[in-house]
Amino acid sequence: MAYEILIVDDEPDIRMLIEGILHDEGYETRVAGDSDSALAAFRARRPSLVIQDIWLQGSKLDGLEILKTMQAEDASVPVVMISGHGTIETAVAALQHGAYDFIEKPFQSDRLLVIVRRAIEASRLERENAELRLRAGPESTLFGESAAISAVRSQIERVAPTGSRVLITGAPGAGKEVAARMIHARSRRAAGPFIALNCATLAPSRFEEELFGLEGVEGIPRRIGVLERAHGGTLLLDEVSDMPIETQGKIVRALQDQSFERIGGSTRIKVDIRVISSTNRDLQAEIGNGRFREDLYYRLAVVPLRIPSLRERREDIPELARLFLRRAAETAGLPVPELSVDAMAALQAYDWPGNARELRNLMERLLIMMPGNGNEPIRADMLPSSISEGAPALLKFDSNADVMSLPLREARDLFETQYLQAQLLRFGGNISRTAGFVGMERSALHRKLKQLGVTAEDRAGV
Numbered sequence: 001m002a003y004e005i006l007i008v009d010d011e012p013d014i015r016m017l018i019e020g021i022l023h024d025e026g027y028e029t030r031v032a033g034d035s036d037s038a039l040a041a042f043r044a045r046r047p048s049l050v051i052q053d054i055w056l057q058g059s060k061l062d063g064l065e066i067l068k069t070m071q072a073e074d075a076s077v078p079v080v081m082i083s084g085h086g087t088i089e090t091a092v093a094a095l096q097h098g099a100y101d102f103i104e105k106p107f108q109s110d111r112l113l114v115i116v117r118r119a120i121e122a123s124r125l126e127r128e129n130a131e132l133r134l135r136a137g138p139e140s141t142l143f144g145e146s147a148a149i150s151a152v153r154s155q156i157e158r159v160a161p162t163g164s165r166v167l168i169t170g171a172p173g174a175g176k177e178v179a180a181r182m183i184h185a186r187s188r189r190a191a192g193p194f195i196a197l198n199c200a201t202l203a204p205s206r207f208e209e210e211l212f213g214l215e216g217v218e219g220i221p222r223r224i225g226v227l228e229r230a231h232g233g234t235l236l237l238d239e240v241s242d243m244p245i246e247t248q249g250k251i252v253r254a255l256q257d258q259s260f261e262r263i264g265g266s267t268r269i270k271v272d273i274r275v276i277s278s279t280n281r282d283l284q285a286e287i288g289n290g291r292f293r294e295d296l297y298y299r300l301a302v303v304p305l306r307i308p309s310l311r312e313r314r315e316d317i318p319e320l321a322r323l324f325l326r327r328a329a330e331t332a333g334l335p336v337p338e339l340s341v342d343a344m345a346a347l348q349a350y351d352w353p354g355n356a357r358e359l360r361n362l363m364e365r366l367l368i369m370m371p372g373n374g375n376e377p378i379r380a381d382m383l384p385s386s387i388s389e390g391a392p393a394l395l396k397f398d399s400n401a402d403v404m405s406l407p408l409r410e411a412r413d414l415f416e417t418q419y420l421q422a423q424l425l426r427f428g429g430n431i432s433r434t435a436g437f438v439g440m441e442r443s444a445l446h447r448k449l450k451q452l453g454v455t456a457e458d459r460a461g462v
């Protein structure tokens with residue numbers, strides 16, 4: 001099947017020129033001259049790629065706004081921007097809004113074709129990767145060597161075989177579902193099903209049918225709910241705080257009796273299920289404002305388990321980053337790239353509001369977008385600017401010409417300060433582990449930090 005490319009440019013000559021170049025290479029094309037027709041074409045049939053001019057005369061939206069709209073509707077279609085002279089800043093903004101690349105006018109046809117080929121290949125790999133990930137099955141081991149995640153793992157080992165209900169709390173993307181799968185995999189129910197119900201994405205009107213199923217009547221087929229499907233195994237109620245309050249009352253009863261009726265049915269169905277729930281909200285507060293039933297809370301939170309955010313365990317970042325890169329490379333059939341020291345330090349200094357999920361997505365994107373397909377190490381300057389800008393000052397040391405104007409003692413103090421700040425950041429501010437790594441006694445490190453004026457705040461990296 002030929003790839004189809006949508007060309008959006010207000011100048012008919014340029015559109016024809018690009019069409020000609022692409023047709024010669026066997027690509028199919030569609031064209032649009034303004035934002036309305038561009039978006040209509042995009043919505044009518046997804047192209048394999050969009051080539052989008054930044055400046056469009058007489059168009060409702062400019063190229064950047066069209067890009068944002070397309071990305072919001074379907075980020076899997078790569079967009080290559082065309083910029084005229086003096087619009088490089090806009091082109092950079094386009095990259096930040098998800099454009100794959102940009103090409104400056106006037107351009108050589110070879111250059112355009114290289115970018116087009118690469119963009120299509122990258123999006124094909126990205127799609128394949130997502131499919132393979134689904135097939136490879138989800139993660140059921142919480143990786144990481146920090147004290148915080150090791151403590152979570154030992155709690156899991158203890159609680160898994162008991163069959164107790166567990167309430168897992170933690171920020172979005174921190175690994176709550178991985179923890180739930182780990183509990184299931186290490187329980188006596190491991191051979192039974194693991195069913196996850198995401199309460200945040202389910203429409204309130206569909207909730208009860210999804211949970212309890214439907215007794216088929218008069219032409220409506222019978223539907224089996226998740227409570228029945230999870231029989232003999234584990235049911236994860238993901239984002240449980242989003243369950244409608246009326247449904248909460250019904251699930252309390254089902255949990256108490258380990259039995260329920262299908263909607264429209266009158267036979268009680270007995271099940272044997274372990275329920276694990278997860279939330280990123282404060283359920284006590286939800287109880288306080290009447291959105292969550294207290295009796296359900298006490299039934300679910302027999303054993304509470306908190307998954308710490310990634311920024312509370314920065315030591316785990318290198319292992320997780322390498323793990324995610326390796327997984328992505330294996331599924332894409334590409335070599336596993338190294339992460340340079342400066343890239344790793346920048347990753348460790350970043351706060352990861354999206355937690356492990358954000359790290360995983362970034363590693364997958366880097367692998368696919370990298371030049372040289374994994375043969376070169378990933379450097380800090382290849383990371384998004386929000387991450388590379390936060391890299392510890394140490395990394396800029398080499399290019400810091402000012403240091404050459406300092407006497408040796410001051411230059412050494414500056415180096416030691418930056419070096420120790422960066423090392424403390426790697427170890428989450430933990431003095432003992434930092435001391436062990438840099439080869440100093442704990443007390444000597446304390447003295448040194450005091451002498452250099454490195455404060456507790458610098459140590460925690462906040």
Ligand SMILES: Nc1ncnc2c1ncn2[C@@H]1O[C@H](COP(=O)(O)OP(=O)(O)OP(=O)(O)O)[C@@H](O)[C@H]1O
Nearest residue numbers: 139141142143171172173174175176177178356357
């Ligand atoms: N410690 C870990 N080891 C391995 N993979 C992890 C770890 N933590 C998270 N992941 C991966 O990060 C992604 C997000 O994890 P998960 O879905 O468990 O987060 P979550 O806390 O349930 O998120 P949400 O609150 O959005 O439901 C998944 O792809 C998961 O495989």
